[in-house]
Amino acid sequence: MTDEFAIVDPDDVEDERFQTCETTVRKLTAPLDATELRANQVLVDPGEVTTPHTHEGQEELFVAMTAGEIEIEGDLHAVPAGGVVRVGPDVVRNLCNRTGESTHVWLALGAPPVGSVEDFGAYVVPDEED
Incomplete structure (x- = not known):
């Protein structure tokens, strides 16, 4: 595969689970040969x-392929299909x-890429407040 472009059907990528929950994730970085994100x-x-x-040192974009919900700092936000959400690192x-x-x-x-393909950046789960 050329490093100038890649096309991947996510349905062809193996389903995995996040390290901290049961949600299904399909890791696309390696199949896309991505090096900068x-x-x-x-x-x-x-x-x-x-x-x-959070992801230390890495902002994140979420693109809703279907309508969805994202919680940011404890506030729930409805996102329409096609909506894009940017979240800062902290x-x-x-x-x-x-x-x-x-x-x-x-x-x-x-982006910018931090961590590795396996850990999707410095994944940080904040301490629960009592």
């Missing part, structure tokens, strides 16, 4: 909530599907 497809089934987290975020309806599909893009 990290890319995942995230499938949030009804009732699922991903782990609230902002706590997580994807949610509290609708009880269909699976929400997201693309998660991180």
